[in-house]
Amino acid sequence: MNTQLSSMQGFTLVELMVVIVIMGIMVSLVMMNIGGTDQRKAMQAREVFLMDVQKILRESNDQSRILALNAQAATDVADFQYDVMEYLPKQNTESLLNQNNNWQNYKDFSMRVLPEHVTFSIQPLERRYENASNSELLNQNAPKLIWLGNGEVKPVRIQFYFEERPVGNEIEIDHLGKINES
DSSP: OOOOOOOOOSOOHHHHHHHHHHHHHHHHHHHHHHHHHHHHHHHHHHHHHHHHHHHHHHHHHHHTOOEEEEEEOOOSSSOOEEEEEEEOOOOTTTTTTSSSOOEEEOTTSOOEEOOTTEEEEEEEOOOOOTTOOOHHHHSTTSOSSEEOSSSOBOOEEEEEEETTEEEEEEEEEOTTOOEEEO
16 A cells, blocks of 8 residues: 655644734734824924915905904714904994994805814914003914915914823914914
């Protein structure tokens, strides 16, 4: 009887371990890329915001309008968003209708919604307006970022966040509307 040893078909333990290690590396790369995609969306939102700020400054100066940024914090059902308001001083005929509401939606700027988990904070910078008399634009209840229509801006510092971690450098807007990234 001639017995031939049939060769067994299968994988060795080493081959199986190599495949598992390669799959683990691929999974970790995919997971890192998913986080990177969200970070890129946050940076893109920041760049769009900077373009919006420049556009609003130009419109405010060109049309001599007093415009303000209106930021709305994220809630359980809505992401962080912002739009622009226009200051319309009270007219004698409208004073009864709009007693304390001089800020109206600015129709030439649509609401912007930031990606999920992306927010920004606005911190006013100290600046004295010795010749200013309109307390509605300068008091604590006024918006933090206002373009005054004469080339001046209430100076602020803005920081973008993704999941409460800072994204990019702080953005500083000085009293002349110049944007500095520190």
